[in-house]
Amino acid sequence: MSNSILWYTTRGAGAVTLVLLSAVVVMGILSALRVQSTGWPRFLTTGLHRNLALMTLVFLALHIVTAVIDPFTNLGWGAALIPFSSHYRTLWLGLGVVAFELLLAIVVTSLLRNLIGHYAWRAIHWLTYASWPIAVVHGFGTGTDAWSAWLIVVTAACIAAVGTAALYRMLTGSTDPLASPRTEFRAGVQRRELP
Amino acid sequence: MNSLLAGPPLTGPESLASHAGRLGPMPAVGPRFIDTLVQSRIAGRGGAGFPAGTKWQAVATHSRGDAVVLVNGAEGEPQSKKDRLLMSTRPHLVLDGAFIAARVLRARRVILYIGERHRAARAAMLQALAERNETERRLVSEHAAPARYVAGAESAAIHFISEGVATPTTMPPYPFERGVDGKPTLVQNVETLAQVALIARYGEPSGTSLVTIAGGVPRPGVLEVESTTTIADAVSLAGGASDQARAVLVGGYFGRWMEARDAWPLRLDQGSLRSHGLALGCGVIGVLPAGRCPVCETAGIMRYLAGESSAQCGPCFFGLRALADACTRIAEHGTNRDDLQRLDRWTEDVRGRGACRHPDGAVIFLQSALQTFGREFAGHRPHSAAEAA
Numbered sequence: 001m002s003n004s005i006l007w008y009t010t011r012g013a014g015a016v017t018l019v020l021l022s023a024v025v026v027m028g029i030l031s032a033l034r035v036q037s038t039g040w041p042r043f044l045t046t047g048l049h050r051n052l053a054l055m056t057l058v059f060l061a062l063h064i065v066t067a068v069i070d071p072f073t074n075l076g077w078g079a080a081l082i083p084f085s086s087h088y089r090t091l092w093l094g095l096g097v098v099a100f101e102l103l104l105a106i107v108v109t110s111l112l113r114n115l116i117g118h119y120a121w122r123a124i125h126w127l128t129y130a131s132w133p134i135a136v137v138h139g140f141g142t143g144t145d146a147w148s149a150w151l152i153v154v155t156a157a158c159i160a161a162v163g164t165a166a167l168y169r170m171l172t173g174s175t176d177p178l179a180s181p182r183t184e185f186r187a188g189v190q191r192r193e194l195p
Numbered sequence: 196m197n198s199l200l201a202g203p204p205l206t207g208p209e210s211l212a213s214h215a216g217r218l219g220p221m222p223a224v225g226p227r228f229i230d231t232l233v234q235s236r237i238a239g240r241g242g243a244g245f246p247a248g249t250k251w252q253a254v255a256t257h258s259r260g261d262a263v264v265l266v267n268g269a270e271g272e273p274q275s276k277k278d279r280l281l282m283s284t285r286p287h288l289v290l291d292g293a294f295i296a297a298r299v300l301r302a303r304r305v306i307l308y309i310g311e312r313h314r315a316a317r318a319a320m321l322q323a324l325a326e327r328n329e330t331e332r333r334l335v336s337e338h339a340a341p342a343r344y345v346a347g348a349e350s351a352a353i354h355f356i357s358e359g360v361a362t363p364t365t366m367p368p369y370p371f372e373r374g375v376d377g378k379p380t381l382v383q384n385v386e387t388l389a390q391v392a393l394i395a396r397y398g399e400p401s402g403t404s405l406v407t408i409a410g411g412v413p414r415p416g417v418l419e420v421e422s423t424t425t426i427a428d429a430v431s432l433a434g435g436a437s438d439q440a441r442a443v444l445v446g447g448y449f450g451r452w453m454e455a456r457d458a459w460p461l462r463l464d465q466g467s468l469r470s471h472g473l474a475l476g477c478g479v480i481g482v483l484p485a486g487r488c489p490v491c492e493t494a495g496i497m498r499y500l501a502g503e504s505s506a507q508c509g510p511c512f513f514g515l516r517a518l519a520d521a522c523t524r525i526a527e528h529g530t531n532r533d534d535l536q537r538l539d540r541w542t543e544d545v546r547g548r549g550a551c552r553h554p555d556g557a558v559i560f561l562q563s564a565l566q567t568f569g570r571e572f573a574g575h576r577p578h579s580a581a582e583a584a
Contacts, residue, residue: 031509039533041517043510047544114365114550181506189341189351189361189505 006070011145013063015154018139020056021103022158024049025132028125029165034177042177050110057107060100092141095134102131132162198401199389200419205284208319211326214287221291222395228299229255232391237400238465241267241347241384242449242477243552247391250381253371254300257379262302265356265375265382266293268309268316269340269347272447273499274479277405278385280417282309282316285389286323292388294331295395296381304334306375308352311339344448344503345553349382351505362505363551404478406463408433411440411484420463426480427459435482442483442567446476448496449556451563452489455482489568490575493561494522500557510548515557517541522561530575538565538572 027049036042067073068080075093079086083101084094106127113121136159145151202217203209224231233248254262266289270278282289293305307324309317317339324335338356340346346361349370355361356375374380383391390400403419406429413434420429426443443458444450451473453461461468465475483489501515518541521534542558542565549555565572 036513038520039537041513041520041541043513043517043548044541044544046509046513047548178506178509178512181512185343185504185506186360186362189343189346189355191339191341191355191359191361 006066007072009066010063010070013059013066014139015145015151017056017059017063018135018158019154020052020059021132021135022162024053024056025128025162026165027052028128029162029169032177033165033169033172053107053110057103060103064100089142092138096138096142099131099135099138102127102134106131129166197393197397197399198403198419199281199288199386199393199405200285202285205280208284208286208323211287211323214285218288218392218396221294221392224295224299224395226255226299228295228395231394231398235390235394235400237387237390237394239384240386240390240404240475240478242272242447244465244474244476247383247387250371250383251296251300253369254379254381257371258301260301260303261378262297262300263375263378263380264293264296264300264302264305265352265370265380266305266307266309266385266388267347267349267352267382268307268313268320268385269352270310270313270477271340271342271344271347272449272477272479273344274407274409274447274481275477276407277417277478279310279313279316281385281389281405282313283319286320287326288389288392289320289385290323290327290331291392291395292383292385292390294327294334295391296383296388297334300379300381302334302381304336304375304378306356307335307337308340308356309337310342310347312342343505344500345505345551348551348553350551352382353380362507363553365550404463404465404475406475406478406480408435408480408482410444410482411435411487412482422462422464422467424463425459426461426463429463429480430459430482439485440482441485441487442489444479444481444483446474447479447481448500448560449552450474450476450479451559452483452493452567453563454567488526488575488578489564489571490522491526491578493564493568494519494526497522497557497561500553500560504553508549508554510545511554514541514545514548515554518545518557518561525572525575527577529577530573535572 027045031042031045031049034042035045064080068075068077075086075088080097083097084090086093106125109116109121109124139155140146203213229248229251232251237247238244239247268278268282297305307320309320321337324332341361343361345351345363348363350364350366351361353370353374354364370380370382386405393401403421405417405419407417408429409415412430415433418429418432440455442455443453445453445458461471468475483492497519501519504512504515506512518538521537525534542562545554546558547555
């Protein structure tokens with residue numbers, strides 16, 4: 001019985017992670033798109049983006065830990081941390097590990113943004129566009145529930161949401177929303193040409 | 196008498212001859228002076244109120260004979276006048292403090308960082324510098340600080356001297372670790388340095404502070420007050436009557452609004468104000484007269500602070516602007532429930548989310564306004580054009 005609880009938890013947490021992660025990506029794109037209104041100023045989008053991202057990690061941790069400690073799967077920590085080292089569905093599970101580790105890099109660099117600088121942070125943040133699709137493919141390939149109607153609907157909704165936002169982002173080609181006010185401010189406080 | 200502004204009338208810079216004649220030559224203090232400074236418990240007078248002794252200890256530990264002393268006279272707070280007055284009238288007191296710091300911290304450079312619009316202060320400091328001996332003069336360079344609110348922040352000052360851009364940077368690294376051109380740096384407000392000059396001579400600070408009384412008083416300006424002086428005393432020294440004020444802003448734009456009757460008995464002393472959850476900050480005491488509208492006043496200051504964000508962090512740039520816009524909507528079109536709720540909610544979302552303390556200061560100011568002027572914010576009606584004029 002306890003084994004099946006673990007197994008259900010792995011699957012449920014995986015689905016929740018997919019939904020949350022998609023929401024995080026959409027929020028990230030919306031903040032780059034400068035979406036705002038009177039009741040929803042821009043800084044709320046970034047705040048929600050951050051908080052959802054941290055919550056995603058919680059469910060992702062639950063997804064991974066329950067999968068590993070489930071005696072039935074017999075995965076072991078190596079399979080969860082080293083990509084493509086699993087005997088079980090080597091490719092599909094390996095993709096999950098890759099997506100997880102990319103996400104970890106994105107979160108850790110965000111938390112340490114003050115130390116690593118804006119440009120390095122931004123470059124690594126672009127890896128989201130790799131991490132999210134890999135995670136979706138992992139869900140399809142590995143998922144016990146992949147072909148059940150409800151998960152297909154959920155996955156399709158996630159793909160539609162992120163796809164629409166990403167497409168819109170590509171078409172508008174928006175840049176850093178702070179770039180122009182920052183340049184303006186700097187022009188006001190700059191007194192010397194940089195060598 | 197042991198005070199900052201004692202001596203000749205405050206009409207122009209005191210000469211070196213007068214300064215030395217009055218206070219004696221600059222004492223030759225050594226490394227143990229830092230202990231005296233720590234015991235004096237003197238706090239920085241630029242706004243943050245950080246203990247000067249602790250700062251000096253940190254710089255001394257990191258200095259290998261290459262430290263930098265950055266004399267902070269940027270005074271970016273629009274209502275504050277006290278740093279300007281001190282530099283314009285008692286420049287040698289500030290220079291003494293700077294050179295004592297240079298000697299004790301084994302610094303190779305002293306940088307005067309004075310607000311570009313404070314022309315009299317800059318002229319007085321440079322004139323005073325010309326009177327000093329060559330060894331001292333050779334240490335010093337002068338930089339005009341851009342007239343922006345954040346330009347006086349420690350990290351912005353360092354960023355400006357090193358790279359020519361007065362925007363705040365993230366800490367760590369702290370100035371005492373990596374400051375101007377990567378050297379350990381002491382950034383100290385000019386009033387604090389003037390106190391250093393007194394401590395080196397008398398073993399203790401003057402026990403007084405410089406404050407600026409601003410707003411609805413007949414004679415706004417700078418006062419030197421004892422630590423026992425109350426806000427009511429200071430306001431009446433500026434010719435103000437305590438029964439005609441609606442509220443008092445303690446500590447400038449990064450300070451807090453207080454009900455006038457609660458503010459009067461408070462003593463203008465860092466420790467005493469701290470025990471009331473307040474801070475002396477840069478020493479601005481702003482009096483809001485009963486006739487002025489606190490909602491419009493608050494909205495105006497929020498617009499100013501939002502405009503002074505250096506646009507480096509999203510929550511500060513977008514958040515302060517959203518808060519200022521909501522205040523302005525209430526001020527111009529009257530109270531509405533949505534904006535009131537937004538103000539309450541968003542202040543918490545902005546706090547602590549910037550690389551520097553700019554958004555935090557603005558939010559603390561706004562929260563104190565919402566608390567003190569709760570009645571006015573809840574029932575504000577737009578003023579007619581005739582009334583506004």
